Amino acid sequence: xxxxxxxxxxxxxxxxxxxxxxxxxxxxxxxxxxxxxxxxxxxxxxxxxxxxxxxxxxxxxxxxxxxxxxxxxxxxxxxxxxxxxxxxxxxxxxxxxxxxxxxxxxxxxxxxxxxxxxxxxxxxxxxxxxxxxxxxxxxxxxxxxxxxxxxxxxxxxxxxxxxxxxxxxxxxxxxxxxxxxxxxxxxxxxxxxxxxxxxxxxxxxxxxxxxxxxxxxxxxxxxxxxxxxxxxxxxxxxxxxxxxxxxxxxxxxxxxxxxxxxxxxxxxxxxxxxxxxxxxxxxxxxxxxxxxxxxxxxxxxxxxxxxxxxxxxxxxxxxxxxxxxx
Amino acid sequence: xxxxxxxxxxxxxxxxxxxxxxxxxxxxxxxxxxxxxxxxxxxxxxxxxxxxxxxxxxxxxxxxxxxxxxxxxxxxxxxxxxxxxxxxxxxxxxxxxxxxxxxxxxxxxxxxxxxxxxxxxxxxxxxxxxxxxxxxxxxxxxxxxxxxxxxxxxxxxxxxxxxxxxxxxxxxxxxxxxxxxxxxxxxxxxxxxxxxxxxxxxxxxxxxxxxxxxxxxxxxxxxxxxxxxxxxxxxxxxxxxxxxxxxxxxxxxxxxxxxxxxxxxxxxxxxxxxxxxxxxxxxxxxxxxxxxxxxxxxxxxxxxxxxxxxxxxxxxxxxxxxxxxxxxxxxxxxxx
Ligand SMILES: Nc1ncnc2c1ncn2[C@@H]1O[C@H](COP(=O)(O)OP(=O)(O)OP(=O)(O)O)[C@@H](O)[C@H]1O
Ligand code: SF4
Ligand SMILES: [Mg+2]
Numbered sequence: 150x151x152x153x154x155x156x157x158x159x160x161x162x163x164x165x166x167x168x169x170x171x172x173x174x175x176x177x178x179x180x181x182x183x184x185x186x187x188x189x190x191x192x193x194x195x196x197x198x199x200x201x202x203x204x205x206x207x208x209x210x211x212x213x214x215x216x217x218x219x220x221x222x223x224x225x226x227x228x229x230x231x232x233x234x235x236x237x238x239x240x241x242x243x244x245x246x247x248x249x250x251x252x253x254x255x256x257x258x259x260x261x262x263x264x265x266x267x268x269x270x271x272x273x274x275x276x277x278x279x280x281x282x283x284x285x286x287x288x289x290x291x292x293x294x295x296x297x298x299x300x301x302x303x304x305x306x307x308x309x310x311x312x313x314x315x316x317x318x319x320x321x322x323x324x325x326x327x328x329x330x331x332x333x334x335x336x337x338x339x340x341x342x343x344x345x346x347x348x349x350x351x352x353x354x355x356x357x358x359x360x361x362x363x364x365x366x367x368x369x370x371x372x373x374x375x376x377x378x379x380x381x382x383x384x385x386x387x388x389x390x391x392x393x394x395x396x397x398x399x400x401x402x403x404x405x406x407x408x409x410x411x412x413x414x415x416x417x418x419x420x421x422x423x424x425x426x427x428x429x430x431x432x433x434x435x436x437x438x439x440x441x442x443x444x445x446x447x448x449x450x451x452x453x454x455x456x457x458x459x460x461x462x463x464x465x466x467x468x469x470x471x472x473x474x475x
Numbered sequence: 476x477x478x479x480x481x482x483x484x485x486x487x488x489x490x491x492x493x494x495x496x497x498x499x500x501x502x503x504x505x506x507x508x509x510x511x512x513x514x515x516x517x518x519x520x521x522x523x524x525x526x527x528x529x530x531x532x533x534x535x536x537x538x539x540x541x542x543x544x545x546x547x548x549x550x551x552x553x554x555x556x557x558x559x560x561x562x563x564x565x566x567x568x569x570x571x572x573x574x575x576x577x578x579x580x581x582x583x584x585x586x587x588x589x590x591x592x593x594x595x596x597x598x599x600x601x602x603x604x605x606x607x608x609x610x611x612x613x614x615x616x617x618x619x620x621x622x623x624x625x626x627x628x629x630x631x632x633x634x635x636x637x638x639x640x641x642x643x644x645x646x647x648x649x650x651x652x653x654x655x656x657x658x659x660x661x662x663x664x665x666x667x668x669x670x671x672x673x674x675x676x677x678x679x680x681x682x683x684x685x686x687x688x689x690x691x692x693x694x695x696x697x698x699x700x701x702x703x704x705x706x707x708x709x710x711x712x713x714x715x716x717x718x719x720x721x722x723x724x725x726x727x728x729x730x731x732x733x734x735x736x737x738x739x740x741x742x743x744x745x746x747x748x749x750x751x752x753x754x755x756x757x758x759x760x761x762x763x764x765x766x767x768x769x770x771x772x773x774x775x776x777x778x779x780x781x782x783x784x785x786x787x788x789x790x791x792x793x794x795x796x797x798x799x800x801x802x803x804x805x806x807x808x809x810x811x
Contacts, residue, residue, distance in 0.1 A: 207715050240717035252709040256808060257731050266727075267717045302807040318717075 153180035153221075154358050155204065155326055160218035162199055165211060171428040173199050175436075176218065177384045178455065179377040181326065184356040186349065188369040188390070190405065191379035192425060197362045200379070201328040204360075205239055223325065241271040244319035248331040250311035254303040261299035264318045271322050286317035290347050309340035316347065323355070330362045345372055366409045370394060375461070378402045381425050381436040384455075388462040398464040400441050435467065443468045482800050489792050496792070497549060500784035501542050504777040514775050515558055532558070545781070554785070555778035559771065564782040567767065572786055573657025574644060575763035578755070579748045580658070581679045582687035586744065590691045591737070594698025598733075599725060601703060609695055616692025625685045625758035632681060640678050642760035649674060682759040686752055690744040697740045701733040708732070735806050742798030746791050 162174040174196045181187045189197050202208050204220055206227065220227040222243065227235065247253045255263055264286070265279040274282075280299070287295035290313040303311055312332060319327060329348065333341035349372045352359050361373060369376050369390060376393050378386040378401065386399040397403045404421035423440035426432050432439065438448040445467060447453075453465040512528040513520075529535045532555075533544060548555060554564035597609035633641035644659055645651060652662035652671055660679065663672035705711065706729050714728045753765030764783060771779035803809045 205716055207712060236718045236720065238718065239715070240719075245713075245716045247709060247713065249709055253713045255710040255714070255728050255732070257806060258728075266719070266723075270717065270719055270723075304808050315713075 152183065154183045154223065155181040155360070156219070156221040157200070157204065158219045158221070160200065160203060160220065161216040162196070162203055162208065162213060163216055164213050166429065169429045172431055173382050173428050174203070175382045175431070177379065177382065178218075179384050179387055181358050181360050182375070183325075183358055184352065185374045186352050186359045186361055186372055188373035188376035189360055189362045189379065190364065190366065190369060190376060193364070194425060195379045196382045197379055198330050201245065201330050201360060201362055204326075204328060205243060205245055206235055207239075207245075237271070240267050240319070240324075241322045242324050243326045243328065244322070244324040245328040245330065246312070246315045246319050246332050248334050250308050250315055250335060253315055254311060256303055258302075259299065260301055260303065260306070260314050264299070264314070264321060267318055268321050282321055283317070286321045287314070289320070289351065290314075290317045291343075292317070308336055309343065312336060312340075312344055313347070316344070316351075320351065320355075320357070325358060327357055327359045328362075329359055331364065332361075333368070334364065341368075348372070366406060378405065381431065382428055383436060383465065385437070385466070386462075386464045387455075388459075388464075392459060392462045396459075396462075398458050398462070398469045399437075399466050400443050400468070401437050402464075435465075478800065478804055481803055482796075485796050485799060489796060492792055493789060496788040497546060497785060498542065500781045500788070501545055503784070504780045505538065505541075510775075549785070554782040557771075557776050557779045559774040559776040559779065564778050567779065568764075568782050568786055569657065571762060571764045571767045573654075574761060575749065575752050575756070575765065577644075577658040577660060578679065578682055578686060578752055578761060578763060579745070581660075581683035582690070582748050583741075583745055585683055585687040586691045586694050587741070590694030591698050594695045594737075595702055595725065595730070595733075597695065597699040598702035598706065606699075609699065613692040613695050616688045616695075619688065621685060621689070621754050622758060624688060625682075625755060628681050628685055629758070639681050641681065644678050644762065645671070645674055682755050682761055685758070686748060686755040690748060693744065694737065694740060698733060698737050701736045702729060705729045705732045731805060735802065738798055738801050738805065742794055745794050749790055749794075750787060 157180065158178050159176040160174055160178070161172070161176055164171045164173055177196065177200055179187070179189070179200075189200070191197055199208065199213075203215060204222070204227065206215075208215065215228060218228070222238075227238070230238075254260070261280065261283060264283045265276060268274060268279040268282055269276075272279075283299055284295045287298055292298050292310060292313050298306065298310070298314065303314075306314065316332075327348075332348070333344050336344065345368060348359060348361070351357055361368070363369060373390050375387065375389050377384050378393075378399065380399075380401045386393070386397070386402045388398075393402065394406065397406050401421070404419070407419045408421065421440060426436055426439065432449075434447070434449040434451055435441070435444070435453050438444040441448065443466075447467045451467070453467045455463045455465045456469070457463050458469055510525075512525050512532065512534055515528050516524045526535070533541055536544075545555070552565060554568070556562065557564055557567060560567075593609045593612070597606040600606055629641050632639045640646065649671065652659060652666045652668055652675075654662055655665055656662055659675040660672060663669075663675055706725075711724060711728055714724045719728070752761070752763055753769065755761065756763045756765035764787075767779070768783050770776075771783065
């Protein structure tokens with residue numbers, strides 16, 4: 150077993166809303182091993198972004214609140230870390246890139262200004278040394294004319310270029326973990342492929358771990374080694390990519406895989422019937438039971454625990470008898 | 476530098492605007508009903524006397540000729556003589572304009588030095604005590620009539636507490652500092668005359684506060700709301716996710732962006748401060764342009780009215796230019 154770099158255990162997060170407290174993450178658990186790309190999938194609103202932001206503790210608070218759990222990174226629980234130590238980790242050991250490359254960079258400063266600032270926030274280096282690191286990073290993400298890019302303002306670059314700049318900026322301090330929240334969703338298909346290729350290459354070359362949030366099971370199949378499936382604020386299945394696609398255990402995962410275009414056959418798009426329960430006052434038992442074709446009497450009463458159905462394949466479902474805790 | 480070239484182009488573009496302003500100023504002051512010549516010589520004077528005055532002021536010539544004459548004078552810094560007191564209008568303006576400018580600038584400094592920090596504080600501590608306090612300050616500011624505020628200030632700080640003087644730019648017994656700029660505060664500093672500086676500043680405080688309060692309130696609200704909007708932007712999340720300190724996030728990443736809408740409002744406020752000083756000047760017996768204009772209009776003193784219009788419009792044009800340049804400087808997305 151490889152040692153996990155990041156271990157999120159029973160993480161619960163809630164938000165204050167006008168309708169009441171929304172339990173957006175409910176005892177979600179997953180781990181990311183060193184050097185691997187871990188996929189995180191699930192329908193919109195299931196809590197993928199909240200989970201990845203919680204790792205950096207940048208959930209807006211209020212209204213957000215981390216109600217419990219542990220986030221162990223390199224042996225330390227981030228949730229008990231003093232603010233200052235947490236800030237030192239951000240952008241240095243753990244970095245994050247976001248969905249919208251158009252708005253993730255500050256429009257009134259040049260790319261160089263923003264990149265150097267991150268480096269110098271974490272390293273005692275001169276401006277010139279920081280500049281050299283910037284150039285090197287921009288080359289690593291295969292941006293032509295890195296000098297010109299550094300002098301440019303974000304609006305002078307295309308979306309794909311900006312996302313490369315973001316990647317270069319976030320990797321400039323050589324983090325151990327990159328949280329990538331749908332980094333290619335806003336981009337053209339061809340650019341998507343290039344960005345994913347760069348991430349896969351950097352992960353392989355530098356031993357960088359990536360938690361890749363995505364909607365796209367195709368992306369997962371392409372570049373992830375393991376994957377976690379979320380449903381309504383809970384992680385319901387974690388497995389290596391091969392077993393997940395070959396033997397999906399959770400009924401929700403099966404639906405998800407059946408709804409991949411081209412899998413259902415005859416060009417018919419399969420969609421899981423029903424809709425996601427509200428995080429305010431969620432249903433008791435398994436949160437999927439109102440939509441599940443397999444649900445039995447237990448499903449309404451008890452929350453299913455994660456159990457191992459195979460080595461490195463855990464699932465939380467009453468109908469999947471497994472062998473012990475993961 | 477791109478900004479310098481841009482400024483230069485904008486300066487060139489201001490020339491036709493100012494020419495247009497001169498035409499308008501000229502036409503408006505000649506469209507005032509009533510015969511200024513008759514007003515000067517009085518209702519009982521003979522027709523010949525009126526004609527003589529008309530000739531003296533060039534009023535008998537065709538309008539375009541009068542305008543060209545006026546423009547010619549303008550280019551050599553001659554705005555004609557006041558009908559009312561027979562002094563060159565430029566001399567009158569040199570006396571009164573600096574007083575208004577000093578009052579306006581002092582108000583602006585107050586607006587910015589209080590309004591911006593208060594707005595930022597309210598945004599960062601949103602819905603907490605500081606935010607509520609700033610809101611009270613703003614609502615009171617926007618809803619208090621200037622004349623009432625002025626009278627209350629006088630009553631409290633001048634009459635009851637005697638902390639501050641209540642009228643004029645200096646004590647009646649003091650002589651103004653040797654004038655370079657006509658702004659007493661600046662001139663006193665240049666002359667190294669510290670007691671006089673103290674005196675000039677203490678005379679400025681009440682009228683400047685009175686004049687600025689409404690704008691201070693507006694600027695506080697604008698800074699707060701634009702700051703809140705900016706703090707919700709993705710690049711702020713990026714900055715926080717990069718481990719930057721709260722201070723850097725607010726003062727580097729959010730502040731410059733939030734200034735973009737603020738600058739527009741400050742420019743508009745400055746224009747209104749310049750034009751809106753009449754009430755304040757009256758309450759505090761401030762010898763500025765406000766009183767001068769009212770007197771000129773009453774006397775149909777058209778050279779004086781034209782002079783004032785020109786100075787005021789030039790100030791507006793200059794402020795606009797400044798705002799545009801600042802805007803371009805703050806916002807690299809502006810194409811220039
Ligand atoms: N600031 C907030 N205030 C209130 N609720 C929030 C806030 N941020 C997120 N939520 C709620 O948390 C839930 C999960 O949101 P999240 O953004 O993590 O979903 P997601 O899985 O990333 O979805 P998507 O695929 O659309 O990005 C949603 O129901 C959302 O309404
Ligand atoms: S626990 Fe029951 S309801 Fe939930 S997924 Fe499994 S079978 Fe369906
Ligand atoms: Mg999301």
